[in-house]
Amino acid sequence: MAGSGEHFKALVRSHGNGDDEAFYSVALQVAAQAARQGHHRLAADLKTAVEGARAERPTKVTSIAQPRGDLSDLVIASHPTVTLKELVLPEDLAVQVQRILSEQRQRKSLLDHGYEPAHRLLFEGPPGTGKTMTAAVLAHELSLPLLTIRLDSLMSKFMGETASKLRVIFESAESQRAVYLFDEFDALGGDRAGNDVGEARRILNSFLVFLENSSSESLIIAATNHRSILDKALFRRFDMVLDYALPDSKQAAAVMRGRLGSIAKGIRWPSLADHMTGLSHADLVRAAESAAKSVILSGGTRVTADDVKVALKSRQAASLG
Template identity: 35%
Template sequence: MRSPRRKPITAIEPGLPLLTLKLPKDSSFSSLVEVVLPKRSRDELILSTRNVRTFLGLMDEFRGADLLRRHGLDIRSKLLFCGPPGCGKTLTAEVFARELGLPLVVARLDAIISSFLGETATNIRKVFESAADQPCVLFLDEFDALARARADGSEHNELRRVVNSLLMLIDRFKGKGFLIAATNLEESLDAAIWRRFDEVVIFDLPSQREIRRLCELKLKNFPVPFSIADKVAELQGMSYADVERVCDNAIKRSILKRSKTLIEADFNFAVREAQRRKEVRARLHPH
């Protein structure tokens, strides 16, 4: 018998019901994850051309999964997001889930990591098991906290156990959606982790062009009577989140002065503030 043809999932519109996610009644599971209905849209996200290409390819495979599986092919579904803080790893996971019409299941590290022997590995297994049953994007943020390199020495037996079971669970993950792990400490990941993922996606600091695009996006509702392009060089080396803060702060200062347009001096002030923050951060975290 032919299975009924399913309507292809296209980009979802705000307010469209997402596929419903049935969580098991087991109360311990609900405390291990948070189910988020993704709200942020692709219009808010700036990605490098390479990353756009990667995500479009992944979405094509997901939508054509039945066809690919009939040919005995697996779809790429395990993604590792790396890169410095504030460059869009978490935002992209949310936008990606929304584009696919899937709920975002965010693993709660604070609840998963337990001081009881063996319990962390058990908790991770529960999270994986449940996410395998229903279409969703399982998001493991701060993945380094779970996948730190297995150090030698007997006192690290627990860590070894956690990493070993994580490796096994990732290997076996054949979810109906995606597994996304994210870290800004990729150098501390266990070497055996990398090849478990179908794609490693790097989220870099924005280029000058990307900084400009982000400024234009963030300032789109507020007239700017000066050239943003001239300011971009001063923002180089900052993350997207830093640049966003500069724009927000500049807008707030201008609004508080009852100005209808962005005041150039306020933008310059916000840039200097951000540069100062960056210096403080560099002193606190020299590496």
């Protein structure tokens, strides 16, 4: 049957929340899965049904866009399917992610004893090291929607109104339980030292107040590539700060093995360690995909160490360029 159990649960959740756009998004994911399984007629029928429904009824991105329609292009709603097993992290970081999940899963017990589960989280580290993927995993494992807020667009498009838009987002976080990801957070959280721009200062102060007063109903995640430029006042407002780094050779091999699967059996990964140095999780995934596609397009059935080496060299050259 086309469509996984997670897809069907996501459909029910989005319908129950009245979130049409999330419902349509999951339906299209089911259609794509049906097409991959060879059910082309079903896939076409699903796409036609979604397009027809969208044409007949005005779309809405998520419920937080309802009070302020112009937020619709700033909020991306999704129902991730990536699992905890697919997340490759150093042991200490993996323990922190497990702790977050444990506290959220037992949130009622903690609240009954007067303690709030960790829900204000700061993810910092280089691009492509797993910050966004961790947010997606948390959403999936907790069966919550992931709502991504692009602060760079929010700051540029709604300068002068940003503080009021932030209030709408935090009010939504109180009423609709979800994982709220403030991506590219340094656009908002830059150090205020020597900053005389009154509007930027008011925006950051507003965020700090909203964050401080936020309840544990939702997970609030701020992700940044530039911890060094963040205002120092931010750090004490978060319950947990997770530091991400480029993977070591063992983690890098695990990332590539996970993406290649059985098509890469027999590769001696330690021999490729030097070629994986300095590459992010995202780079390694792209290199694995490139090696696999090259083999498939040439009619092969097995990726070799040489195939992976060529792909890794290409990614290193791209990262240096």
